[in-house]
Amino acid sequence: MTTACETTTALVTDRLLDARFVRLLAMVFGSGLSIYLLTSVVPLYLAANGAGGIGAGLSTAATMFSAVSVELLITRMLARWGYQLVLGLGLVLLGAPSLILLATAALPLVLAVCIVRGAGLAILVVGAVALIADLTPPTRRSEALGVYGVAVGIPAVIGLPLGVYLGHVIGFDALFVLAAVTSLAGLVMLIGLPATAGTEEQHVQVLGGVRRSGLLMPSLVFAAVTVAAGISVTFLPLAVAPSKQSMVATALLLQAIAAPLARWLAGRYADRIGAAKLLAPVLVLAAIGAGSLVFLPSPVAILIGSVCFGSGFGAAQNLTLSLMYNRVDRSRYGQVSALWNLAYDGGWGLGAIVFGLVVSGVGYPAAFAMTAAVVAVAVLPAVKASA
Known part of the structure; x- marks a missing residue:
């Protein structure tokens, strides 16, 4: 067998x-x-x-x-x-x-x-x-x-x-x-890719055994970062005057470029150092980037913040996913992938909806500060995981 x-x-x-x-x-x-x-x-x-x-x-x-x-x-x-x-x-x-x-x-x-x-x-x-x-x-x-x-x-x-x-x-x-x-x-x-997902029994319940398998913490941490990602892409163009939309386009481009580069770099170092040890620092970087939007419409704050957030967001994508795979056996690979993507899409959508409700009452600076606080809170379990 x-x-x-x-x-x-x-x-x-x-x-x-x-x-x-x-x-x-x-x-x-x-x-x-x-x-x-x-x-x-x-x-x-x-x-x-x-x-x-x-x-x-x-x-x-x-x-x-x-x-x-x-x-x-x-x-x-x-x-x-x-x-x-x-x-x-x-x-x-x-x-x-x-x-x-x-x-x-x-x-x-x-x-x-x-x-x-x-x-x-x-x-x-x-x-x-x-x-x-x-x-x-x-x-x-x-x-x-x-x-x-x-x-x-x-x-x-x-x-x-x-x-x-x-x-x-x-x-x-x-x-x-x-x-x-x-x-x-x-x-x-x-053609040539594996036809099956393995001969052993696969764990098919996406939410089953999440806490016991150690998948809950990295899922929630990643969801906190994707909340900020969905907010920045959706609301940054709305928070800046029409005359400065070229700056917004540049900021979003920098964020889009920084994310995959940071994701690749995080992967190279995570194999040597360990994903858990790198997670907290990149979350701090993401929180700083998200918090920079408090200083709208400062071009320097927006551009630097976009690079910081894009880097933190990209690195967090790799590190949380690596951490989740390292905590399970092969029968749960499909569950990890589905759970991580749920955190991605769910956090993205939820962040945009809640932010839209909050910003009407408190304004953009305060709402962006709350967004940064959500990411900052995620640093605490990440620090505990690296201990």
């Missing part, structure tokens, strides 16, 4: 960037481009066809709500159908519905497309992260997750502005086709 240890050894190679890992990264990059090319374009498409701001907001909400809902199901899907089939389904759900937009701009149908694409996105992010844990040696897992962070970060940096630019240059229809192709092309990359 093949043991779990033997199965894991069969999947792992000494080299980090072997052929399977490179194919996985290529798939992740293409699917990332597919989602980010249309993130800002679909709201523009709806607005251009008379849906207005309400329709634009609903399109983003539909994508995120769908992703959060489906993330609860993916561990069972991986256990039943394996990596190749589930990831292939995710690529199809993310890419193919974009072609429906060629025929209609009706709000109900566009929202349906967003819901299906959100499901595909959820499948891909959860499945890919779980597969990385299977494909890479435990001694280099943090570094592998850092490389993965770069692969998913670059599409965000180039895809958001490129989508808006191409929408004006080549038109919406050509862009919808491009978004479909970049995702569906990833189906070729699935």
